[in-house]
Amino acid sequence: MNTFARLAAASLFALIPATACAQSADEDFVPDIPSENIEAHIRFLAHDALAGRAAGSDGYDIAANYVASQYRLIGLEPAGDNGGYFAEVPMQVMTPVASGGTLVIGEGDDAVALQNGFDLIIAGHPVLDEASITAEVVFVGYGLSLPHHGYDDYEGVDVEGRIVAYFGGAPDIMPSDERSHQQRTSTKRETAARHGAIGYIQLSGTAAEQYARFAERAVSGSSIALAPVGAEPAYSDLQVGAGVALEGAQALFANSGTTFEDVADRLQAGEPASMPLNITVTMTQETTRDLFVDNNVVGMIPGSDPELADEIVVLTAHLDHIGVTDAEGVSTTGCRSNNEEDRICNGAVDNASGSAIMLETARTFMQSEAPRRSLLFVALAAEEQGLLGSEYFAFHPTVPADAMVANVNLDMPVIVYEFSDVVAFGAERSSLGPITQRAAARMGIEVSPDPLPEQNLFIRSDHYNFVRRGIPSVFLMTGFSSPDPRWDEGEGFMGFLNTHYHRQSDEPDSDEEMVILYEQGAKFANINFLIAREIANNDTAPTWNEGDFFGDFYGADR
Known part of the structure; x- marks a missing residue:
């Protein structure tokens, strides 16, 4: 068995059930998602064999098939094109x-x-x-x-x-x-x-x-x-x-x-x-x-409430990354060289981490009481090329467009330090804000305002295309605070951004002293689950705040 086959087998069959929350109907319980599962997904998706998962590459196809296999293993219903998990995104070079x-x-x-x-x-x-x-x-x-x-x-x-x-x-x-x-x-x-x-x-x-x-x-x-x-x-x-x-x-x-x-x-x-x-x-x-085609990967957990099951909460994470540099360390996709001997930008934190957390959120739902609303899990293509997978899905969904009532997006949770706050972009614009705060508080975590407004992060991730369809959306990211003084005041997040973001050192077991803390990924996944569960089980669907620009401009026709 070759190295890639061994990796695939280990990742598919060594995952641990989240038994702490199995069959729980108690709204007060806190999930306990295994960090080992987060690690297994990240190690697979960020392996050299996938060559950075760039749009249009064989590595991206492998990643998409891995996620589809996980959906099937978890028990999600196919919700893509033609009764399968894949939903085509027609693209072009x-x-x-x-x-x-x-x-x-x-x-x-x-x-x-x-x-x-x-x-x-x-x-x-x-x-x-x-x-x-x-x-x-x-x-x-x-x-x-x-x-x-x-x-x-x-x-x-x-x-x-x-x-x-x-x-x-x-x-x-x-x-x-x-x-x-x-x-x-x-x-x-x-x-x-x-x-x-x-x-x-x-x-x-x-x-x-x-x-x-x-x-x-x-x-x-x-x-x-x-x-x-x-x-x-x-x-x-x-x-x-x-x-x-x-x-x-x-x-x-x-x-x-x-x-x-x-x-x-x-x-x-x-x-x-x-x-x-x-x-x-x-x-x-x-x-x-x-012309070429990449696939979004789409799976569903049907809702259990006859009156709410037709409403859909969409959970997203982009699956692609930016590929490799050429022999001179140059890349047309944004991969910036910080290692002359390594040409692959593996994308462990960006965004194998978000994809892993989305998968484990789905697994936890399948091991607990069914949500009242339906949940749609979408691994998105070509985010790094301009949010293309989410744009195509938001405007050409595989489910009824007016059924999508909320989007929770995961992109680059920087799990290389112990975090004590999260940033929820867009939360202040809709009723998703209080939901996010309650979920974070259950895990002892605060919700902080945007620490980098000059970076325009609100429009730089996939939730933005759901906002453009008038759908209340929130984009979760680790914050700047940490109980560890080494990482407080943003050193953990900014240290990653300045040293490892879109570079070869964003990989497991990096030689550049970047250590992925998988237990922090599990903590982030627990928060994500709690947010999605409250949205799915609330009596009313999320609404835009009165007078909000995006709600008024894009949500008026919904």
């Missing part, structure tokens, strides 16, 4: 044709042509193989429409059939979670398309010499996106998108009666700055693409 990306500002002898990969970025297009547009340009500030804040960059300007130009970022007039959402490229793209634009240009104040450092990388490599069948509708309307360096931004304002620098200052001061630029731009793009 898209590659921009550098020579096909052009942008010419103005016409005739005064025209300014930018160089793709130097002072211009025209990346691949997820839907259109090629496009060419010529249109007037309208400057729209930050490119946002925020009437609930009394702010609208599109007020007083007509962008129908035109190209919009805007700055990155967002005005500082809203909470950090919403600001993170508003400054996303996808939000600005959707806003531009809704107002009738046919293309967009993001302006940069970076000089061409510095801009070229990342422009060349942006137009010379491939990236993974959802296949056209699953792409956002805004893509087909916005035929070409670009980013330009300082010199291009200045040229766009040549006929406007003002300067790029002046409108930048006005925008920083909070003054409206939107205007037609009285200039025409021609833009082209060309993209090649290769």
Whole structure:
């Protein structure tokens, strides 16, 4: 038997039943999930044989089959496509044709042509193989429409059939979670398309010499996106998108009666700055693409209450990671080398740990009284490529979309230190907040506010796509506090983030002095179980808090 086969056999059959909670109907009991089970799953999923579980790889397929086998062993009902556990996510590797990306500002002898990969970025297009547009340009500030804040960059300007130009970022007039959402490229793209634009240009104040450092990388490599069948509708309307360096931004304002620098200052001061630029731009793009499929892995525990069983609580964890570097330590997927002899980014903490905790949460439910609502467990593909597995599932679910009443997401619980608090992103926005606090308190754990608002973590994990469908969601992560003074004040979390995140040392038995504390994984799993159980057994489904932006904006149609 080879090494991989021995590993598979050990992981499948050495798991310990969580007998402490078997057949318990007592809402006061605290589960006792075995740390040995958490360890078994992590060691399998983060083994070198899976080569970092990158999207589209054999290693990811092995991981998906492992999770499906665990679902079957645990006793979950298949809830994917065609009566199985797998739910296809159609994706593509898209590659921009550098020579096909052009942008010419103005016409005739005064025209300014930018160089793709130097002072211009025209990346691949997820839907259109090629496009060419010529249109007037309208400057729209930050490119946002925020009437609930009394702010609208599109007020007083007509962008129908035109190209919009805007700055990155967002005005500082809203909470950090919403600001993170508003400054996303996808939000600005959707806003531009809704107002009738046919293309967009993001302006940069970076000089061409510095801009070229990342422009060349942006137009010379491939990236993974959802296949056209699953792409956002805004893509087909916005035929070409670009980013330009300082010199291009200045040229766009040549006929406007003002300067790029002046409108930048006005925008920083909070003054409206939107205007037609009285200039025409021609833009082209060309993209090649290769289609492939990865699978989300979906299993269900049916609810026991006839009146609530049709409502579904979705538990998620992303299964993928970022693969390997090349021989020179370079990776197009984000794997950063900190070990010249090891090319594999194994992803033990990110996110074999979350996947392991999700599996053991499912096992514990199967060994206790059936929940009143149904529970759906989804191991998600391609999170590292832009939350693609969750986006496709949230918008093309294998269950009725209006049946999904809550999402509890697990992503990178940093179980390399003893934690005494957790962070529950999104909890303050819905009735999931008090549920999370009660569950954590049962385990002697506090719930802390977001310690890193500048990291925009609320929009950087899979729960965000369920939020976009109007579903109350919470994303759990270990916090900054620890009873061990070595790890207090964030040293444990930030130590991992600064030293091991997306590096080869995120693996079991790391040579870089990273020790995974599997008992902390079990503690985290106990909290996750208690949260999911209360959601599943409450008389009423979770609700958005009154006046919450995400509830009002996305939940109004549910």
